[in-house]
Amino acid sequence: MTVAHILGFPRIGSRRELKTALEAHWSGKLDEAGLQCVGQDLRARHWQLQRAAGLEFVTVGDFAWYDHLHTVTALFSAAPARFGLGGRVDLAGYFAMARGTAEQPALAMKKWFDTNYHYLVPEIGPYTRFTLNRDWLLLDVREALALGHRVKVVLPGPLTWLWLAASEPDFDKLKLLSLLLNGYFVLLAELKALGVHWLQVDEPILALDLPPDWLAALPVVYRELASAGPAILLATYFGSVAQHAALLKQLPIAGLHLDLARAPQQLDAFLADWPQDKIMSLGVIDGRNLWRTNLALALAKLSKAKAILGDRLWVSASCSLLHVPTDLAREHKLDPTLKSWMAFATQKLDEVALLKRALDDGEDAIGDALQASTAAAQTRRLATTTLRPEIRARVAALSEADARRGAPFVARIVQQQAVLNLPPLPTTTIGSFPQTAEIRAARAAFKAGKLGEQDYRQAMQAEIRYAVEQQETLGLDVLVHGEAERNDMVEYFGEQLDGYCFTENGWVQSYGSRCVKPPVIYGDVARPRAMTVEWARYAQSLTTKPMKGMLSGPITMLFWSFVRDDLPRREVALQLALALRDEVCDLEAAGIKVIQIDEPAIREGLPLKKADWPAYLDWAVRAFRVCASGVRDDTQIHTHMCYSEFNDILPSIAAMDADVITIETSRSRMKLLDAFAEFRYPNDIGPGLYDIHSPRVPSAGEMKTLLDRALSVVPAERLWVNPDCGLKTRAWPETEAALRLMVSTARQARASLG
Numbered sequence: 091m092t093v094a095h096i097l098g099f100p101r102i103g104s105r106r107e108l109k110t111a112l113e114a115h116w117s118g119k120l121d122e123a124g125l126q127c128v129g130q131d132l133r134a135r136h137w138q139l140q141r142a143a144g145l146e147f148v149t150v151g152d153f154a155w156y157d158h159l160h161t162v163t164a165l166f167s168a169a170p171a172r173f174g175l176g177g178r179v180d181l182a183g184y185f186a187m188a189r190g191t192a193e194q195p196a197l198a199m200k201k202w203f204d205t206n207y208h209y210l211v212p213e214i215g216p217y218t219r220f221t222l223n224r225d226w227l228l229l230d231v232r233e234a235l236a237l238g239h240r241v242k243v244v245l246p247g248p249l250t251w252l253w254l255a256a257s258e259p260d261f262d263k264l265k266l267l268s269l270l271l272n273g274y275f276v277l278l279a280e281l282k283a284l285g286v287h288w289l290q291v292d293e294p295i296l297a298l299d300l301p302p303d304w305l306a307a308l309p310v311v312y313r314e315l316a317s318a319g320p321a322i323l324l325a326t327y328f329g330s331v332a333q334h335a336a337l338l339k340q341l342p343i344a345g346l347h348l349d350l351a352r353a354p355q356q357l358d359a360f361l362a363d364w365p366q367d368k369i370m371s372l373g374v375i376d377g378r379n380l381w382r383t384n385l386a387l388a389l390a391k392l393s394k395a396k397a398i399l400g401d402r403l404w405v406s407a408s409c410s411l412l413h414v415p416t417d418l419a420r421e422h423k424l425d426p427t428l429k430s431w432m433a434f435a436t437q438k439l440d441e442v443a444l445l446k447r448a449l450d451d452g453e454d455a456i457g458d459a460l461q462a463s464t465a466a467a468q469t470r471r472l473a474t475t476t477l478r479p480e481i482r483a484r485v486a487a488l489s490e491a492d493a494r495r496g497a498p499f500v501a502r503i504v505q506q507q508a509v510l511n512l513p514p515l516p517t518t519t520i521g522s523f524p525q526t527a528e529i530r531a532a533r534a535a536f537k538a539g540k541l542g543e544q545d546y547r548q549a550m551q552a553e554i555r556y557a558v559e560q561q562e563t564l565g566l567d568v569l570v571h572g573e574a575e576r577n578d579m580v581e582y583f584g585e586q587l588d589g590y591c592f593t594e595n596g597w598v599q600s601y602g603s604r605c606v607k608p609p610v611i612y613g614d615v616a617r618p619r620a621m622t623v624e625w626a627r628y629a630q631s632l633t634t635k636p637m638k639g640m641l642s643g644p645i646t647m648l649f650w651s652f653v654r655d656d657l658p659r660r661e662v663a664l665q666l667a668l669a670l671r672d673e674v675c676d677l678e679a680a681g682i683k684v685i686q687i688d689e690p691a692i693r694e695g696l697p698l699k700k701a702d703w704p705a706y707l708d709w710a711v712r713a714f715r716v717c718a719s720g721v722r723d724d725t726q727i728h729t730h731m732c733y734s735e736f737n738d739i740l741p742s743i744a745a746m747d748a749d750v751i752t753i754e755t756s757r758s759r760m761k762l763l764d765a766f767a768e769f770r771y772p773n774d775i776g777p778g779l780y781d782i783h784s785p786r787v788p789s790a791g792e793m794k795t796l797l798d799r800a801l802s803v804v805p806a807e808r809l810w811v812n813p814d815c816g817l818k819t820r821a822w823p824e825t826e827a828a829l830r831l832m833v834s835t836a837r838q839a840r841a842s843l844g
């Protein structure tokens with residue numbers, strides 16, 4: 091019999107019940123007992139879904155109050171001393187670390203591999219000790235057992251936890267391994283005593299490039315864990331682990347899970363001489379995307395494995411379903427055809443179970459479902475909305491020249507300066523101004539049909555007028571319209587592009603109680619009409635200063651959406667680039683002389699393995715260039731990126747060839763600029779002069795120090811002055827105060843330049 095299981099289920103709830111309860115608890119409106127009830131109910135419901143679908147096991151341990159990696163930190167009492175929590179971590183301590191306290195900033199947050207989920211970074215050092223705080227896992231296990239479920243427990247692996255932890259740079263984190271293993275060992279023995287037969291240990295770091303000492307630790311860890319009790323299913327995902335095939339085959343584990351959605355080709359490296367005593371779990375259903383599985387294709391893949399593995403074959407989704415929305419049944423407004431192409435977490439449970447049945451009882455056993463799946467795949471393949479020949483032809487016809495500006499930067503900047511006539515150290519902002527309650531209310535009323543189009547336009551124009559007046563008063567040099575009409579930088583454009591659709595309840599957890607609802611790219615992307623031109627034209631009409639047009643770039647549009655899986659991403663990126671290129675050209679034609687194309691997500695797209703970086707960077711940079719290169723040489727293109735790790739991708743940033751790049755540098759105190767200087771980054775740079783993440787207004791001295799520092803590494807004639815990022819999360823008073831200071835700091839520096 092084939093075993094059907096999943097690696098994990100979304101914990102937030104189909105109605106975001108966990109979010110609501112957490113936020114009520116944090117604001118003092120729900121006590122801990124009330125919160126516990128909500129958690130218990132969600133777990134019970136999600137287990138029941140798995141059981142009802144016909145899975146062999148329910149997966150226990152995937153629930154977390156904030157983040158699953160953070161739960162391991164609590165499980166082994168590895169709280170950093172600065173929180174003063176003493177030995178055991180209780181729920182209040184858990185949240186204190188996750189959210190910060192009056193005295194202590196929260197643990198840092200980082201993206202979980204190449205997903206948009208964020209984990210809390212453990213802080214460790216030579217002083218770190220581990221004490222098993224078993225309740226953090228065992229209570230859930232007991233709860234599931236008491237409900238009569240067959241349980242498979244999931245736990246992030248010790249190597250992954252250590253690898254993702256932060257420490258002083260010279261500290262060898264592996265020094266803590268044996269102490270940590272002691273904790274795992276005791277825990278595993280207790281799981282066994284509870285009657286848990288299977289333990290899924292997640293080691294996603296195996297898909298990364300790992301140094302030899304970490305690989306050498308792998309057999310040590312799994313020999314130890316295997317001796318503790320339950321049978322271990324080692325789960326890998328997000329990429330191929332074929333490079334470790336020999337090593338993995340020798341581990342004393344009971345089974346291995348492979349992600350065949352991301353890395354189907356890795357199967358061959360394992361199948362041939364897979365040890366007789368081990369099972370293999372194949373993740374053929376995409377756990378990262380919301381498309382319905384083509385069951386016939388999945389079965390073809392699995393049958394080959396079944397012939398070799400027989401009953402040692404397990405079927406699953408590629409990774410935890412944490413990364414997809416919970417239930418498609420909650421979508422009532424989605425076009426029925428589009429809906430028939432999708433499967434959210436709940437539907438993916440059925441898909442896993444169907445595959446199992448087909449493998450065990452033959453395809454006829456799932457005849458109707460198979461037929462429906464094939465029919466959906468067929469309508470998708472033949473749909474005229476997904477394949478538009480004129481768009482394919484336009485992408486195919488793109489030439490080298492389409493991805494190149496007319497003149498090189500040195501010549502362009504002279505022409506641009508002749509048009510713009512800017513002072514040295516020009517001042518600007520990144521695009522958005524405070525999104526006040528009134529703005530949000532007006533947008534919501536318009537969306538709900540309670541505010542007419544005319545009234546809405548007038549309300550937004552009033553906001554633009556206000557933003558322009560403020561900027562004029564402050565004395566900024568290049569103005570922005572303030573983005574009042576935008577809810578979100580991707581959704582705003584997606585709503586106006588063909589090929590995009592939107593869900594009502596397609597929420598996925600981003601971090602803690604925060605969820606995002608990414609738009610869905612299902613078909614060829616096209617721009618039926620101009621998207622931002624009217625707002626930009628209006629804003630420019632209010633001032634003689636240059637007004638920046640403001641767009642989200644193709645790579646950011648791609649990575650912050652659920653992307654179709656029937657076309658390579660590079661191709662989708664070029665479609666987006668062409669749609670945006672038309673917008674760039676229309677802005678230019680409307681008299682806009684400076685156009686900013688935001689690309690905060692370029693770095694997020696970096697593949698997990700370095701060897702795959704060049705190919706990705708190549709198409710990402712090309713997409714940006716296609717988007718930016720349709721304009722005259724005297725039109726100035728800006729880009730903006732808000733993170734602070736550039737060193738390893740600077741050649742690609744330079745290859746984007748934006749005339750001006752604005753970046754986040756204030757928190758690193760301009761340290762990041764050294765890399766730009768060392769690399770001799772050729773074009774203009776606007777390093778952020780102040781942090782926009784807090785309402786705090788920096789002192790004049792702080793700003794001057796940062797600007798002086800920037801001036802010492804970047805030639806004055808190439809330097810711009812701006813905040814780190816957009817100001818939409820700020821209020822007006824601090825925005826005005828900080829910008830006033832920024833402008834006066836720039837003016838003083840200008841004066842001393844002579």
Ligand code: GLN
Nearest residue numbers: 520521522688690732816
């Ligand atoms: N133009 C956007 C803004 O100012 C940029 C946002 C971002 O970088 N994430 O809000």
Ligand code: ZN
Nearest residue numbers: 731732815816
């Ligand atoms: Zn930014």
